[in-house]
Amino acid sequence: MQAPGSGITPGGGGRLSVLQRHLTAVPVSGQVATATYSPNFRYTLDNNLLTPEQRQFYEENGFLVIKNLVSHKDIDDFRDVFEKVCRKELTAPGMLVMRDVAIAKSEYVPDQKAITKVQDFQELPGLFRYCSLPQILQYVECFTGPNIMSMHTMLINKPPDAGKKTSRHPMHQDLHYFPFRPEDRIVCAWTAMERIDRSNGCLVVLPGTHTGVLKQHDYPEWEGGVNKMYHGVRDYDPNIPRVHLAMEKGDTVFFHPILIHGSGMNKTAGFRKAISCHYASADCYYIDVKGTSQENIEKEVIEIAKKRYGVEAEISLKDAWMAKARVAQGERLNL
Ligand SMILES: CCCC(=O)SCCNC(=O)CCNC(=O)[C@H](O)C(C)(C)COP(=O)(O)OP(=O)(O)OC[C@H]1O[C@@H](n2cnc3c(N)ncnc32)[C@H](O)[C@@H]1OP(=O)(O)O
């Protein structure tokens, strides 16, 4: 059973009505001048943008959907730029173009059909413009404060599943990939570039899991294979209700980096597109992940960096992140 029009699976009990109210809330514009904390709020800063209901919703659930935040015109522009990248008419330093593991071994076709994800587009103005959109940044500021760094950029082009379910993204916490803290001053903005629902692999979230801790991640034991670096949470409570976020073109979800989420299989013939940026407060600081559960991803990131830049290069995880961090608003401090 689906809640009408919401694409949300019931099961969260009292959560559902709040969720529905919030999904239909109209964004208001306002000034976010301060970065102060109130004792009752941990995950959001004092601001004049979020309604009390929206603020409370993020505090309790770890995500917030704002409908119709990015214009169709902007999204069409990002799509055009993406297609140029796929046709190799555009490129940028540091940008990573990835293919799905199931089609990686097939003959190279230089169009968008072969490409599953473009990462680290901070040097490509036509895509990086997404990260600087004022209507996105005004929401981001509610979580990070006024000095905002863009840390990780992605355009995800989830391919029609090739029959092995490799188009799925296992349930994970994004903080697993990030060697900076504090986690409460990090937020992801993820915008649907078309209607995205269960049929083409929408985001699936476990509401409230952002109040937990970072868990051990490993490759899931999936018969059909798993994409490189698609680690999943080793164990999570299967009784927590999964919420499927059906979103329209331009809708944007903001979510906390400890929120457990993934995305489903794309059962359609189309390539499902979303664009995202992870932001962090410029006050965040780098941590050493040695001796933590993040050691495994550090090892993989450094191996890939060495493959790209030469084995003799002495690259640390911090260096790799400093190289792709950009100011989105305000000034650069620690990151
Ligand atoms: C909040 C953050 C959340 C996340 O970031 S989630 C995970 C993000 N994923 C990533 O960052 C992966 C990044 N991708 C990459 O680094 C590269 O695309 C990757 C996988 C190293 C392949 O790059 P290239 O070496 O340029 O590609 P290639 O076509 O020459 O293939 C080399 C060998 O790699 C294999 N490969 C390509 N795409 C793959 C994939 N998606 N998954 C697993 N293996 C893959 C490919 O088959 C080839 O293998 P072999 O050497 O022939 O055995």
Ligand SMILES: Nc1ncnc2c1ncn2[C@@H]1O[C@H](COP(=O)(O)OP(=O)(O)OP(=O)(O)O)[C@@H](O)[C@H]1O
């Ligand atoms: N066997 C599994 N082990 C771990 N994670 C899984 C498994 N099956 C699905 N998931 C994860 O759950 C999320 C949704 O998966 P799935 O592809 O089954 O879609 P769905 O949302 O359940 O849609 P539907 O049930 O309508 O097919 C994804 O993050 C996916 O990676």
Ligand SMILES: O=C(O)CCC(=O)C(=O)O
């Ligand atoms: O499938 C998506 O669009 C999102 C995947 C995701 O959560 C990620 O790349 O971190």
Ligand SMILES: [Fe+2]
């Ligand atoms: Fe993620």
Ligand SMILES: [Mg+2]
């Ligand atoms: Mg399923």
